[in-house]
Amino acid sequence: MTTLQLKNIVKRYKGQTVLDLSLDVADGERLVLFGPSGAGKTVLLRLVAGVIDPDEGRVLIGGEDMTDVDAEHRGVGMAFQNFALFPHMSAFDNIASALTARRFSKEAIAAGVEKVARLLKIDHVLSHHPKALSNGQKQRTALARALVGSPPLLLLDDPLRNVDAKLRFEMRLELPRLLAAQGATVIYVTQDYKEAMALGDRIAVMFEGQLRQIGTPADIYDTPAELEIARLFGDPTINLLDVVPQRGPDGAFAELSGVRLRLPGFGPEIVGRACVLGVRPENITFTEASAVGAIPVTVEAETPLNEKTVTLTLTARRREILVSRPAGMPGPQAGPAHLAVNSRATLLFDKGSGRLMRPSEPASKRNGEAA
């Protein structure tokens, strides 16, 4: 276990900044780097591993400045997205390569390789060359090579990207246990939000080389700092509706198909501003037409997704709203219906900047106390 600190790291390629951030990873933490491709996640891992150098900033591993230390002396383990196995070596030699550099005895190397190979269930293919391995075995060999030296800092670059869905699911279950047993500080890169939620103690969301939000999986899911982040987390995706809040008797409200939806906590400061209202499909339910605040819609289509059923509905202005309900719960199949929105679970974003707007209630309360 060790800590990692990236201080004001800047990396440019051909005059373009591809990375510009600071990041702290705690001892033994499992941090997931999440973002679309081209966000700079892989560049960041390589900077930490020491195979590329930052243009500015410092890399500290375990509190020690490693910025100018060569990759082979940093003592990190890394698994590559494309596996990067040595094609001319057997799986055994591939894994052993992380030990041979440290001048261990032959027996110690063999024992170390056997142990990690058993753990990853590839002990029967150790004599094979990468060409003779299946994709899953290649992926496990790459992982074994990263793990075998018990590095205090483990960098995993989307290791499940190039394996089939079944294996990915298995590994998603297996990895947390494996990594916990390893006791290393882990940085895990992925583009799959479910993987990020399943594996991360914290998730760092990156766009265009910048860190946009960092927090626990629940933080990111419940209060995404930006529209883009809200859109990337969640399946089915969050409903995003353009609204212009208006002033009501008890705070601001948004109008959806002529129905007023309260925006709890928001005051006059947002009235008249172009906003985007975000509501997760699971926070919308079907309700009776007579219920207070029921929004009239037409049911368009229904998609069963194993544990839940997702319904696509359209408002009078033909805006799409997705509604998710647990499978087995009855719901309308077609025709007119009414929706109830859990107003406590709504998110309001500024349309211009895309940033999440926080309720100003605490501030107004303080004002009230002052008065």
Next chain:
Amino acid sequence: MEAMSPLERVLRGIALTLVVVFFMFPIVWIFLMSFQTNETILRIPPSIVFTPTLDNYAALITGKLQTAAGTLDIAFMRNLGNSVFLSVVSVAVALALGVPAAYAFARHKFRGSEDIAFTLLSFRFAPPLLVLLPLTQYFQWLGLSNTYFGLIWVYQLICLPLILWIVRGYFEDISADVEYAYRIAGHSWFSTFRKIALPLAGPGIAAAGLLAFIFAWNNFVFALVLASADKQPVTVGALAFVTASGIQYGQIAAAIVLSITPTLALALYAQRYLVEGLSLGAVKG
């Protein structure tokens, strides 16, 4: 392969035979000539029926050439030895210098690296005769003319750019991640070069080395101008067969057979590396 109709198979066979005959005919003809005397070679009409003789080979190996005007000394075996020595050492030097340079050009883009690489390639553009005159002057001034050292140096103009550019391509084809992985596993850049880059580019290096060897072996003009009799390779030495009493076709044919043998043997031996080299792209992942 898909099943072929008999007609298709026959046509394909005929086409292949034609190609093989077309390309092999001169070599076969020379091979036959090497076992004949000048008289049987030059008779009209020509015939492939003759009593074979080993005189031509005997003359080459003993260095005594019997002509109508008497016995002539030829240094063919010495020329052959020179060819082997010059080509082998030139390729060895070019590999020792060119492979690390190719790696540097492939992996480290530094200011002016493309320009340097291109300058090295441009040695191949210049007509050799253009370079030769100033080179001869300098070599005489430096005392390098008519030395093996000087010849091997000049042969680098042939071998080095070839090896540099071919091998560089092979190094560039190796995924950088594979090398990164070895570095991160705790190995120095030099051992990464030795244990990862070199073996993976091995077939390419073999192919480039073979090609450079053939080019060096076939070189004529550098050796003609810069080497005197005892340092000449076979390409220049073959001129000795044009004698006052006529051209010794039989011996020339025997000399050709002897001088293509090393390259042919090397090419056959290196064939599997060449094939591997061509399929190097398949090692990804």
